[in-house]
Amino acid sequence: MRGISLSPSNNCQPRFQSIPSKQLDKIIITSPIQFRKRHSFRSFSIKNQSQSIQNPASKKPINVPPPLVVVGSANADIYVEIDRLPEEGETISAKNGQTLAGGKGANQAACGAKLSHPTYFVGQVGEDANGKLITEALAGCGVHLDYVNVLKNGAPTGHAVVMLQSNGQNSIIIVGGANMSGWPQSCDYDLEVVRSAGILLLQREIPDSVNIQVAKAARIAGVPVILDAGGMDAPIPRELLNVIDILSPNETELGRLTGMPTNSFEEISEAVIKCHEMDVKQVLVKLGAKGSALFIEGEKPIKQPIISAARVLDTTGAGDTFTAAFAVALVEGKSKEECLKFAAAAASLCVQVKGAIPGMPDRKSVLKLLQSV
Numbered sequence: 001m002r003g004i005s006l007s008p009s010n011n012c013q014p015r016f017q018s019i020p021s022k023q024l025d026k027i028i029i030t031s032p033i034q035f036r037k038r039h040s041f042r043s044f045s046i047k048n049q050s051q052s053i054q055n056p057a058s059k060k061p062i063n064v065p066p067p068l069v070v071v072g073s074a075n076a077d078i079y080v081e082i083d084r085l086p087e088e089g090e091t092i093s094a095k096n097g098q099t100l101a102g103g104k105g106a107n108q109a110a111c112g113a114k115l116s117h118p119t120y121f122v123g124q125v126g127e128d129a130n131g132k133l134i135t136e137a138l139a140g141c142g143v144h145l146d147y148v149n150v151l152k153n154g155a156p157t158g159h160a161v162v163m164l165q166s167n168g169q170n171s172i173i174i175v176g177g178a179n180m181s182g183w184p185q186s187c188d189y190d191l192e193v194v195r196s197a198g199i200l201l202l203q204r205e206i207p208d209s210v211n212i213q214v215a216k217a218a219r220i221a222g223v224p225v226i227l228d229a230g231g232m233d234a235p236i237p238r239e240l241l242n243v244i245d246i247l248s249p250n251e252t253e254l255g256r257l258t259g260m261p262t263n264s265f266e267e268i269s270e271a272v273i274k275c276h277e278m279d280v281k282q283v284l285v286k287l288g289a290k291g292s293a294l295f296i297e298g299e300k301p302i303k304q305p306i307i308s309a310a311r312v313l314d315t316t317g318a319g320d321t322f323t324a325a326f327a328v329a330l331v332e333g334k335s336k337e338e339c340l341k342f343a344a345a346a347a348s349l350c351v352q353v354k355g356a357i358p359g360m361p362d363r364k365s366v367l368k369l370l371q372s373v
Contacts, residue, residue, distance in 0.1 A: 066198030067118040067144075068327055071214050072105020073179040073205030073231070074123045074138075074148075075158040076130035077316070077356065083166050099130070100355045101137030103158060103179065104203040104230055107317050107356045111324035111346070112201075113142040116363045117331070120193050122147040122214075123206075124178040130157035131178070137357055147193055155181035158205070168312040168351065174205065174231075183210045195221035198331035201324065204231025208240055215243040224330070226284075228323050229253040241278050248284040248323050268293070269301065284326065286319050292344065294336055304340035307348040307373055317356025322347040325366070345369045 080094040101110075105123050112119035121143050125131030127150050134157065135148060158177035164170050183206065191214065194200055200218040202211045202225065215225045227240065229249035236257060241247070255262040260271040272283045272295040283295045291305040325346035329339040345366045353359035 065117065065332060066196065067120050067193075068109075068112040068199055068201065068324070068331060069120045069122065069193055069197035070105050070109040070112065070201045070324075071122040071194070071206070071210070072108065072201070072203045073103035073158055073176075074101075074106040074121075074125050074131075074134045075103030075160045075174065075177075075179070075205075076100075076133055077102035077160050077162050079162045079164055079355070081164050081166075085163060085165070085171060099133065100357065101134045102160060102162075102317070102356045103134070104205050104228060104320055105179075105201075106134055106138060107320035107360070108201050108203070108228070108324040108327075109143045110138060110141040110357045111317075111321050111360045112328055113138075114360050114362050115325060115328045115346070115366065117328045118144070120144045120147060120197075122193065124149045124151055124155075124182065126150070126155050126157040126178045127152055128157055130159060133157075141357065141360075151178050151182050153182055162316055164314055164316070164354075168315050170314070170316050172316070176205070179206050183207055185209070191217040194218050195223065197223045199223065199327045200225045201228070201327055202226070202244070203228040204236070206231075208232070208237050212237065212240050212243070215240060219243045226323065226327055228320070229257060230319060238278065241280055244280065246282040246284050247275060247280045248286065248326075250286040250288065250319060254283075254285055265290075265293070269295070284323075286322055292322065292340055294340060296336075302336055302340060304337075304344050307341075307344045307369065309348045309351050312351045314354045314356075314359060315351050317359055318347045318351050320356060321350040321360050341370065342366065345373070 077100045079098050079100060081096040082092060082094050086092045106121065109119050109121035121138060125134055125148065131150060135145060139145060155178045158175060158179040160172050160174045162170055162172050194214050194217045197218065200214065200223050202215060218225050225244045226246045226248055227244045229247060230253060249257060251262045251268065254268065254271050258271040258274045260274060261267045262271050268285060272285065275283045276297045281297045285293050285295065287293060289306060291303065293304065294302040322343045326339045326343035329342040334342065346361055349361035349365055349369060350359040
């Protein structure tokens with residue numbers, strides 16, 4: 001139950017890789033968390049623009065894109081493969097089980113890095129085997145771990161039970177652990193990495209108070225903020241909605257947040273109008289097998305159908321892959337239509353492999369798929 005099983009074609013191989021000693025030095029052990037960086041952050045511009053630097057050998061400018069910064073959760077996902085969900089009071093046997101690195105924040109950070117974009121993850125793990133599992137997985141994908149904090153207050157690493165059915169659909173139960181413990185109460189810590197981002201990605205598997213603090217810092221610095229609505233089954237605070245640029249729910253989350261039906265595109269459009277009334281100008285809705293749609297207030301919705309997968313083995317990380325891939329394309333200057341198509345291709349590849357992080361594709365695979373559609 002401890003190994004991470006990956007596809008041989010997958011570039012992320014955390015099972016056989018450990019964090020380099022230099023990167024281990026960057027994992028801050030503290031309680032409560034403080035976002036403190038051990039070295040200067042010279043490569044990235046504070047503004048949402050690429051920075052031009054000189055290559056000493058060629059004397060030609062090199063454009064270094066601002067990073068994707070993900071603040072969020074890290075979980076050990078305990079996968080159990082079943083034919084069906086158990087009935088109330090019923091016990092059934094699983095066909096297989098394994099533990100993989102996951103959590104919406106860690107998933108999105110891994111996706112960004114595997115798509116060859118500089119990516120930083122800000123999050124917390126416990127001082128335990130699951131915490132090591134997650135940091136090794138993220139390091140193997142190329143995620144910068146400068147702001148990953150190992151809590152020594154006894155809080156365990158967050159974990160989740162993923163019940164994976166034979167048709168690829170899943171049901172998930174989350175235990176917050178370190179994701180919900182030990183975060184600072186005030187914004188007196190160093191938020192340099194957030195202010196230096198090209199885009200900030202948030203989810204709802206950490207306290208809303210943390211999301212509000214970092215989103216406010218990003219807004220002041222002119223950094224776009226995308227909030228994935230997945231996570232807590234609770235209303236999103238208006239204070240948070242006021243400082244994000246794009247809200248990204250799926251159909252179910254959109255219905256829950258607005259209290260409106262979302263069974264058809266017309267109903268989804270009406271629910272989005274309610275989001276606009278809450279000052280959310282852009283809503284990126286993930287529609288599962290029906291694709292996705294980006295609603296920008298005052299403009300016609302942009303629809304993107306799914307890019308069909310050859311097979312569907314596991315949908316667990318598809319939404320996180322879609323959101324992160326959209327963010328990567330957006331920070332790289334692609335049009336909204338191109339962003340949606342890039343994200344659809346990444347999600348299509350993700351569902352063909354078991355496990356969220358193992359299934360996330362590299363850039364070469366995404367571009368190859370896009371060339372074929």
